[in-house]
Amino acid sequence: MTANVSASEKLDANAISQSQPEKKFKPKNGADLLIQALHDQDVEIVFGYPGGAVLHLYDAMYKNPIRHILTRHEQGAIHAAEGYARVLNKPGVVIATSGPGATNLVTGITDAMIDSIPLVIFTGQVATSVIGSDAFQEADVIGITTPITKHNYQVQDVNDIPRIVKEAFHIANSGRKGPVLIDFPKNISADVFDEALAEASREKEIYLPGYQPNSKPNYLQIQKAIQAISESKKPLVLAGAGVLFADAREELTAFVEKYKIPVVNTLLGLGSIHGNHELNYGMAGMHGAVVANDAIQNADLLINIGARFDDRLTGDTKLFAPNATIIHIDIDPAEIGKNIPTDVPIVADAKEALIAILKKDFQAPDTNAWIDYLNEKQTNYPYWYVEDEREILPQQAIQLIHSITNGDAIVTTDVGQHQMWVAQYYRQNHGHRWVTSGGLGTMGFGFPAAIGAQFAKPDKKVIAICGDAGFQMTAQELALLKEFHLPVKIVILNNFALGMVRQWQQTFYEGRYSQSLMPVQPDFVKLADAYGIKGYQIDTLDEASAIFEEALNSDEPVLIDCRVKQVENVYPMVPPGKALHEMIGVKKF
């Protein structure tokens, strides 16, 4: 009789290491060395997708386990790593195979580059003997990713792996953070390493003479900044994501409270000070608050801390902050003077610069009149919408989500109308809980980023607020919610359209809705059901409150298809090419 093997043929994906009981793992080849290097860096989780060129790597991972999350598309893996990195402020790690695996990462790498998100990315590569021969699944990944990474490597010698991995993590997570890619030819992952050489490369101190980011502020520039602050009458802080990357939230709050200086945020800087802080006047820029843009245009001193004067923030740069002396604190010297001429440049880590300023006691400017002025503006020009009897407005949905979660949830978004409404209406109480694609404006970012954020913070409530179109760009990752029991809450603000495209076509193209409407959308509740997730559909404001309450407080993953008014626009708005004081859609109350 033969044994009955048919009973349980289904493979258990989580049966890692059970096959290797008690045997101490001994690294032999390049792949083993790489996994060991990840352990050396205390990597807790890796997002990835296997393939031919990384088979050795995945085999090494099987023998020397590291937590690996198998997404359903490489783009899902890299956005998840971005969400993870954004929430924990440390590098997310991604693995993909050569060729298509690597090229599927390109959007995410670019997204991380422009938003300074630390990532370490491993791509498989064909064997060195066939690189350049257009081999199967070969792509020039170094060539493709050079302009979209902070740095990249192609491993040429197996013994170099420990050094390269150590450098990659250092570069990704220091200075101005960003993505670092390591291209890993298959034969090198199979090469047997030399123990002495590999150990030497592991022990070697990081030596990068061409990379010495400066974190300490220049004393003279701090003196100049202090003088400018004490002489100002209408100072304003513009706080960007640099404050969050530097973990300088407390210092920023202490500084503005001590000298009573109002604060506005960039999109990515939201959360760098409490959303309801009395000195916080909200987001500035294209869809920012009237008061925030007015503050920039009328300030006599603008203290930019960790923001890069992006065009969506500045509007017409020639007319930006016309009356202000500009102090710019940035860890990246190339940002200073790039878009806006700077009077007092301070190349430094935001935290160290703020500490240096806080250490000095100097004459506080008298800002009472300035603050009174801003308070009046804020009261007179709040964000506004006109209620609709029949349809839910997306703004109302976000207000409900905000009140149910008290502004404490980790919120992720894609790009577009819903993103702007969340930025306007979901005031963040904390730092590192706002995960959005700012610079690149990537559709399909929000949902996988929420998955990464949930892995980073298993006990926190994570809400992915997406548009109906963006969600479908990475919807395949729904499988992960069930598989890993991730209680992510997906809210689709469903307007059956590419809302922002439609809005621009309405405003600037006389309503010619060219390819921006999606009259047929899937039944999202059934889609959720297919992936084993509870789905809800909300059609009226009356039922919205109860359903949001139930769904958002559930311990399970949920998907909420919230049908919202299609022809609703994001206001106020700085039209393209106009200055911050030339907003449209402004209403006085």
Next chain:
Amino acid sequence: MKRQFNIESITVGHTEQLNISKMTFVVNVEDEVKLEQLIKQLSKQIDVLKVNDITEKSIVLRELALIKVVSPGNIRLEMNAIVEPFRPQIIDTSKNVVTYQVVGHPDKIDAFIELIRPYGIKELTRTGITASVRETQPSDSAPQLSILK
């Protein structure tokens, strides 16, 4: 180019130090702001050790050009006489063609090319500029000696 800089020429080669190369760029920039950005963006590259703007420095600057010119035997002596002030070297000849090598400031090479062009240039190869900063620089802080000041 990603940041819209127009590179006129690049030269690169090994230096006296192992694993370190030096590149010389000639770049057209609109203004100081663009120039500053260019230097900062280059400095930002992890593999770049140092960037020096030597535009205003006292430098030694050289370019090399190889110019193949139609040169039938009956006028070759005349041609050689005409180009002589440029001190070119003839590095290859055939029945009807001669190849000159000219080294020097790019202006000199431009002038040489204009001079030789009427004879019929068959092929032109220029290396681009390489440069080295002079050991002795005119000092900005030198004491002002003029009594007129």
